[in-house]
Amino acid sequence: MTDESTNSTNWSAPQATGPVDATVTVPGSKSVTNRGLVLAALASESGWLRRPLRSRDTLLMAEALRGMGVGIEEGVGPDGGGEAWRIIPAGLRGPATVDVGNAGTVMRFLPPVAALADGPIRFDGDPRSYERPLHGVIDALRALGARIDDEGRGALPMTVHGTGSLDGGRVEIDASSSSQFVSALLLSAPRFNQGVEVRHVGGTLPSMPHIRMTVDMLRAAGAQVDTPESGGEANVWRVTPGALLGRDLVVEPDLSNAQPFLAAALVTGGRVTIPDWPARTTQPGDALRDIFTAMGGSCELTEAGLTLTGSGRIHGIDVDLGDVGELTPGIAAVAALADSESVLRGVAHLRLHETDRLAALTKEINGLGGDVEETADGLRIRPRTLHGGVFHTYEDHRLATAGALLGLVVPGVEVENVETTAKTLPDFPALWHGMLGARD
Ligand SMILES: O=C(O)C1=C[C@@H](OP(=O)(O)O)[C@@H](O)[C@H](O)C1
Numbered sequence: 402m403t404d405e406s407t408n409s410t411n412w413s414a415p416q417a418t419g420p421v422d423a424t425v426t427v428p429g430s431k432s433v434t435n436r437g438l439v440l441a442a443l444a445s446e447s448g449w450l451r452r453p454l455r456s457r458d459t460l461l462m463a464e465a466l467r468g469m470g471v472g473i474e475e476g477v478g479p480d481g482g483g484e485a486w487r488i489i490p491a492g493l494r495g496p497a498t499v500d501v502g503n504a505g506t507v508m509r510f511l512p513p514v515a516a517l518a519d520g521p522i523r524f525d526g527d528p529r530s531y532e533r534p535l536h537g538v539i540d541a542l543r544a545l546g547a548r549i550d551d552e553g554r555g556a557l558p559m560t561v562h563g564t565g566s567l568d569g570g571r572v573e574i575d576a577s578s579s580s581q582f583v584s585a586l587l588l589s590a591p592r593f594n595q596g597v598e599v600r601h602v603g604g605t606l607p608s609m610p611h612i613r614m615t616v617d618m619l620r621a622a623g624a625q626v627d628t629p630e631s632g633g634e635a636n637v638w639r640v641t642p643g644a645l646l647g648r649d650l651v652v653e654p655d656l657s658n659a660q661p662f663l664a665a666a667l668v669t670g671g672r673v674t675i676p677d678w679p680a681r682t683t684q685p686g687d688a689l690r691d692i693f694t695a696m697g698g699s700c701e702l703t704e705a706g707l708t709l710t711g712s713g714r715i716h717g718i719d720v721d722l723g724d725v726g727e728l729t730p731g732i733a734a735v736a737a738l739a740d741s742e743s744v745l746r747g748v749a750h751l752r753l754h755e756t757d758r759l760a761a762l763t764k765e766i767n768g769l770g771g772d773v774e775e776t777a778d779g780l781r782i783r784p785r786t787l788h789g790g791v792f793h794t795y796e797d798h799r800l801a802t803a804g805a806l807l808g809l810v811v812p813g814v815e816v817e818n819v820e821t822t823a824k825t826l827p828d829f830p831a832l833w834h835g836m837l838g839a840r841d
């Protein structure tokens with residue numbers, strides 16, 4: 402929660418005049434798009450990403466890969482349907498500079514790719530990216546044979562001096578501050594000479610569904626991966642060296658970005674449908690079906706998509722969100738409007754996300770008259786009658802959508818720098834107004 406200043410104007414969050422009733426098509430998943438780009442860039446043949454997310458985080462990923470020599474062209478999918486990116490792998494090379502912005506996926510997934518490039522790759526980004534943990538990736542890559550110049554920081558900015566190949570092998574990391582350390586090493590490992598064996602040692606590993614997403618996508622691209630779930634040791638993942646296939650991948654909608662729209666149905670006692678909700682997915686947003694049901698809604702998955710219907714009542718919840726940490730800001734906003742106390746646990750690592758999310762949520766909800774208290778690993782939220790005011794967002798897209806949600810039912814909420822939603826959902830204000838326009 403370092404950066405309060407912004408020149409952008411505040412956005413008057415629209416208030417709902419009644420229960421919302423809308424169908425909202427949300428763009429593709431950030432996590433799937435950025436994994437898809439990396440795997441396609443490392444493949445031995447061209448591939449397609451259809452319905453990719455085009456947002457700050459994914460455009461930074463595409464630009465960084467282009468800078469290392471990968472072809473990424475605009476086009477329509479191979480069957481002529483839907484817009485798509487065609488990814489044409491090439492010999493990865495430096496010198497190049499990667500702007501990671503404040504994208505965890507870019508700052509963690511690309512250093513292993515850079516270690517495979519021939520030449521130096523410089524990594525830099527937003528001031529906040531310097532504060533986000535990267536030591537797990539840096540230390541592991543060094544242990545696996547890479548040369549990295551970070552001037553002793555263990556963080557950005559840094560230069561990876563790629564030599565065109567990496568030994569790979571066994572490595573131990575502490576990924577308790579970010580699951581992305583594990584995902585980063587696994588994604589590039591089919592291209593390491595010896596593949597990789599990653600052993601997590603340390604505290605609880607967050608965001609397990611995101612690691613499963615990495616494993617599923619690697620396997621779909623032809624990689625052999627052994628995991629704790631497939632009979633291996635706890636906290637150990639192994640990837641065998643081998644060629645990756647070029648895929649034709651349709652990106653699922655971003656279920657974490659569906660959250661504010663589903664929450665709108667919950668807090669207004671309305672109904673929102675998200676088309677193309679996958680029947681089976683590794684996205685953490687799928688957990689919203691259970692969480693929002695426990696908080697008073699009801700969910701139905703049909704041909705039309707996922708429909709959440711609010712009951713007009715919102716209940717507090719006591720829940721461990723360690724697996725689905727990125728859902729915390731949206732759940733906290735709903736909890737502030739509930740009829741009983743909530744305790745959100747297992748998310749201490751959110752202090753090192755886009756901003757210190759626990760501090761930011763506490764300060765901003767309390768700034769509207771709420772009663773939120775930080776705990777060692779989360780938040781305790783006691784609902785109070787809220788009033789209007791400026792909801793500061795600290796360049797955090799999920800703070801901005803949380804503020805918009807509160808503004809639906811609390812008069813006079815002004816969301817600072819709503820444009821920060823462009824990190825993963827550039828059309829947010831239009832989609833939000835569209836959802837309300839369908840009813841109001
Ligand atoms: O791998 C991914 O795509 C992500 C993993 C999670 O990171 P952490 O494990 O650092 O929380 C999540 O919060 C982030 O939004 C996306």
Ligand SMILES: C=C(OP(=O)(O)O)C(=O)O
Nearest residue numbers: 503504505506727754755
């Ligand atoms: C934590 C998040 O992003 P990042 O990929 O930058 O870690 C997020 O989107 O909630």
